[in-house]
Amino acid sequence: MAHATLSHSVILSSSRFSRLGYASKFLRNTNPFPVRLTGESFRCCCSSATTDETSPSARRKRVVSGVQPTGSIHLGNYLGAIKNWVALQDTYETLFFIVDLHAITLPYDTKELRKATRDTAALYLACGVDVSKASVFVQSHVRAHVDLMWLLSSSTPIGWLQKMTQFKEKSRKEGGENAAVALLTYPVLMSADILLYQADCVPVGEDQKQHLELARDLAQRVNNIYGGRKWKKLGGRGGSIFKIPEPLIPQAGARVMSLTDGLSKMSKSAPSxxxxxxxxxxxxxxxxxxxxxxxxxxxxxxxxxxxxxxxxxxxxxxxxxxxxxxxxxxxxxxxxxxxxxxxxxxxxxxxxxxxxxxxxxxxxxETGYLDKVLSEGADRATEIADATVHNLKQAMGFYPRNSAS
The missing domain is CATH 1.10.240.10 (Tyrosyl-Transfer RNA Synthetase)
Structure with a gap:
C-alpha cells in the first residue's frame, strides 16, 4: 500500500503465524518475503488466486490497494499499480480506493483535494477498473479506517515508526520537529487500510515492502495480544483477528523511474x-x-x-x-x-x-455517475470494515453499544 500507493498498495489464512517467540522482522530484514511465480505478470506469495471451488467455503482471495489524490496521476502510478489492478480484478476480489486521508500528512491545497479525489476516481475507471468486478471508494468515506488506526496505534511501538525510511526522509524535508505527527503515524493508517479488509495479497512496489512488513508485524502482534482463547472468553470466535497479508509484486513496471533521472522513482512531488x-x-x-x-x-x-x-x-x-x-x-x-x-x-x-x-x-x-459508483463502493467496503473493527473491539474488551437504545 506506497506512501503514494498502498498498492498500501490491502489476504491470509487465520493461523499462519507462531503464537510463541514473536519478534518484529521488518526493521532488520531487507527482503523478508519469499517469492514464487504464479503467472507471467506477478510475483506473489499467495498460493493461488482462488480457493478450491469444490469447497463450500470457497472464495476469491482479496486484494486491496489505493493511490493518493495529490498531484496528477502519472505513468508510474498507472504502470506500477492501476494497470495491474485491471488484471487482478478478474482473478481476485478487489477493493480499490482513493487514499485521501494519507494526502493530508504533508502540506496540501485544500481547494484541490476534493477535485483531485474525484479526478483520481475517474481515472481508476478510465484505466479499466470495472465496478461490476471491483469496489471503488474514497478512504475517508469509510470511517473504520480511522477507527482501526487508533486501535492499532495502542499496540504499535513508537520505535518501529521512528525507524521507517520514509518517515526519516520526509520529516527531514519538513524540518524535523516541525513535521506533523501524522507523518510519523501514517504507516499505522496504512496498516489499518490493509488489515481492515482482511486482505490476502497487497500489490506493492519494491520500495513499499517495509510498510507491508509493518502491517504483517502489527497483525501478528495484535493476534498474539488479543486473539485466540482470550478473544473467545469475551464472546468472540477465537483464533486470529487479522489475516497476515502477502506481497503481490508486478514483474515489470513495478517501479517506473523519472524521465530526468533514471535512478529516481517517477513522483508526483518532483519539482519538474x-x-x-x-x-x-x-x-x-x-x-x-x-x-x-x-x-x-x-x-x-x-x-x-x-x-x-x-x-x-x-x-x-x-x-x-x-x-x-x-x-x-x-x-x-x-x-x-x-x-x-x-x-x-x-x-x-x-x-x-x-x-x-x-x-x-x-x-x-456524466452527471452523478461517479458519485453513485463511489457511494456503492463505500457501502460494500463498510460491511467488511465494520465487521473487522467490531471483532477487534470485542477482543480488546470494549463495552458494546446496545443496538436497541
Whole structure:
C-alpha cells in the first residue's frame, strides 16, 4: 500500500503465524518475503488466486490497494499499480480506493483535494477498473479506517515508526520537529487500510515492502495480544483477528523511474513536470517530454545494464505500453539510436493513453455517475470494515453499544 500507493498498495489464512517467540522482522530484514511465480505478470506469495471451488467455503482471495489524490496521476502510478489492478480484478476480489486521508500528512491545497479525489476516481475507471468486478471508494468515506488506526496505534511501538525510511526522509524535508505527527503515524493508517479488509495479497512496489512488513508485524502482534482463547472468553470466535497479508509484486513496471533521472522513482512531488508523463498530458506534451528526457551516449539499446538506468527504464516502459515481451523489445531496439527510439516510444505512449483520456472525459461529463459508483463502493467496503473493527473491539474488551437504545 506506497506512501503514494498502498498498492498500501490491502489476504491470509487465520493461523499462519507462531503464537510463541514473536519478534518484529521488518526493521532488520531487507527482503523478508519469499517469492514464487504464479503467472507471467506477478510475483506473489499467495498460493493461488482462488480457493478450491469444490469447497463450500470457497472464495476469491482479496486484494486491496489505493493511490493518493495529490498531484496528477502519472505513468508510474498507472504502470506500477492501476494497470495491474485491471488484471487482478478478474482473478481476485478487489477493493480499490482513493487514499485521501494519507494526502493530508504533508502540506496540501485544500481547494484541490476534493477535485483531485474525484479526478483520481475517474481515472481508476478510465484505466479499466470495472465496478461490476471491483469496489471503488474514497478512504475517508469509510470511517473504520480511522477507527482501526487508533486501535492499532495502542499496540504499535513508537520505535518501529521512528525507524521507517520514509518517515526519516520526509520529516527531514519538513524540518524535523516541525513535521506533523501524522507523518510519523501514517504507516499505522496504512496498516489499518490493509488489515481492515482482511486482505490476502497487497500489490506493492519494491520500495513499499517495509510498510507491508509493518502491517504483517502489527497483525501478528495484535493476534498474539488479543486473539485466540482470550478473544473467545469475551464472546468472540477465537483464533486470529487479522489475516497476515502477502506481497503481490508486478514483474515489470513495478517501479517506473523519472524521465530526468533514471535512478529516481517517477513522483508526483518532483519539482519538474518534465520528470513524469501524466495520464492526461496532451499528445504534443508527451512527445516533447520524451524528446527531452535524459538518455546516454552508449551505442544501441539494452535492458539491465547498471550503467544505463535511463535506457532500462525507457525500454521497460515501451515494453509494457506496446504489449511486447522483453525479448521482442530487446531484438527490435538493440541497434536503434535514441533519435529513432524516442519517437517510437512517444507514439506507443500516445496510442496507449489516448483511450484512457477519452474515457476519462466521458466519465467526468456524466452527471452523478461517479458519485453513485463511489457511494456503492463505500457501502460494500463498510460491511467488511465494520465487521473487522467490531471483532477487534470485542477482543480488546470494549463495552458494546446496545443496538436497541
Amino acid at each position: 513536470d518534465q520528470s513524469r508523463i501524466n495520464l492526461l498530458d496532451s499528445k504534443d506534451l508527451i512527445a516533447d517530454k520524451i524528446k527531452r528526457c535524459k538518455t546516454d551516449s552508449f551505442a544501441g539499446l539494452e535492458f539491465d545494464n547498471a550503467e544505463r538506468p535511463e535506457c532500462n527504464n525507457l525500454l521497460s516502459v515501451y515494453q509494457i505500453v506496446s504489449g511486447k515481451t522483453k525479448e521482442e523489445v530487446s531484438e527490435e531496439c538493440k541497434d536503434m539510436s535514441w533519435g529513432t527510439f524516442k519517437p517510437l516510444l512517444a507514439d506507443a505512449l500516445i496510442e496507449h493513453l489516448s483511450p484512457i483520456q477519452v474515457r476519462y472525459q466521458e466519465i467526468t461529463a
